[in-house]
Amino acid sequence: MIKLAWRNIWRNSRRTCITVASVFSAVLFSILTISLSDGSWNKLMDNLLRTQVGHIEIHQKGYREEKTIDNYMTMDEATIEKLRTLPHITNVSPRVETFAMASSDKTTKGVGIVGIDPVQEDYKSSLSQRIVKGNYLKQDDDGVLLGKGLSEFLQVQVGDTIALMGQGYHGTNAIGLFPVRGIVSIIIPEMDKGFIYMTLPSAHSYINMEDGYSGMLISIDKDENLEKARDAVLTSIDASPYDVMRWQESMENLLTQSRANKVFSKIIMFILYVIVGFGILGTVIMMTNERRHEFGVVVALGMKRQTLSNVVCMELFFMTLLGACLAIAVSIPITFYFSYYPIRLTGELAKIALGYGMEPVIPMATSAHIYINQALVILFITCLTITYPISKILQLKVNKAIRP
């Protein structure tokens, strides 16, 4: 029977080729689209997780609603050290994040200040490797690092001094003069044009608060250990004054936006599959009607309708599997290639990407579920179209079908 199905496929090889080709192109197109969008998304997440956010973040309750210094958390050094020893946790970076007006001799600009532990931060985001001029911060440095874009705007060089002015703890004024130690190039343009890094002690004295932090950014080894690591945090410290958030919560806005984007691409994909589905259905209907007489003959000879249905199912599955497998076979080298050598956007597109705060490169994602899901979708569509020939076979009036 397998032989019969196999031969039937090649009976009308043109029709088979069209079916296989349409399955092939639909699956290939959706794999590449999803791979690209997942890839750029993963890249963005990766950038954010390495720089601005942690897999787990600890904040004072209320800080998220109102990001003011008065809502800073406090945590002693021993507790922070304890967090560092917990399983799956690879890094704990205490942060002091606030806003200020930064002035040089020439001009003034609103900036974000990030108070960091230079050693921990370097583990987390390899900040020292992005120094383009000057030096990285020493542990008790009283100087600052400027984003390259910001240094250009303020027209300051390494060795110059900038003045920062903003709000400190309990409504005090925060004022300070800081020598520029180095210029860093930050991949996220928004940060490059508006961020200043200083050590935690500098930040503390600047905001007039000894042991306050905007938050703790915790990195973990693997994303799937997120819950375990978070549970460990919750049980090992007295977490009652804190929000211990997963990164999905701290980036809720971004995720909502991405979900909207994904819905959009799902709709496009859905339309594509509907078109392909009708294409397959068309060939299936044609095939069924052309073979009505033949179906009649084999049932008359004594073939069970069930067996005949199986043969026809096999034919259709062969065809879609062939198309889907080909598409996967072709897409694997493509996606792997572009995951190692990401597509680099140029010209306008690069500007748009930069405008959204993204690096202008798009790597492709290569997780197995991307390929498998598309193959499953097309198999599901095939299952739907198969109902047509099966119902025809089951309802076939043999005495009519065999009449010439």
Place this chain on the structure above:
Amino acid sequence: MPIIETINLYKTYKDQTSEVHAVDNVNISIAEGEFTAIVGPSGSGKTTLLNLIGGLDTPTSGNLFIDGQDISRLKPKEMVDFRLHHIGFVFQSFNLIPVLSAKENVAFVMELQGRKKGERDTRAQELLEAVGLGDRANSRPSKLSGGQQQRVAVARALASKPKFILADEPTANLDSKSAENLLDMMEKLNQKENITFVFSTHDPRIMSKARRIITLEDGKIINDIVK
């Protein structure tokens, strides 16, 4: 005991306006080894009668006995199995499965019967030789002439070792030479192997080869001659 016996067999097609008695009170009895033609003009009910006898259609009323068993009340699934083991079919045209070779077509029914591959292959080859096509075993139907295709169909009908073979206008699409050859071959099988044939035709030269001629008109038997 006859191998085919019909008793007051009726098949009536109804549509909104009219009723057609395609088979109208047919009583026939056919014994093993007969070589019978069912004749009559187009629309006289030949196909309908053969379909009823072959279990491809169910009678409106009446009974049909094959080898003494009343098959007019079999369930559809049982009917498929009954056909597979007891009745051989030759249809008017496009009989063969296009993607299978002549030999595979003959082996097909034996495969449905669940016979072993070795047995299928030898018997299929023997049968093709019996119908004079031993050398075309591996040809696809499209590479065979109409007459050759019908011979393969006869070989296939024989493959299941049926009680009898029903052939509905087997020569309708053949030129007169091939038609006569096919009939001669069927006649030879009938005489040598005692295979029972019931075939329909409206061609006078073909019907003259039969030893019994049943004539239908408007679904009724109007004549039944044994030579």
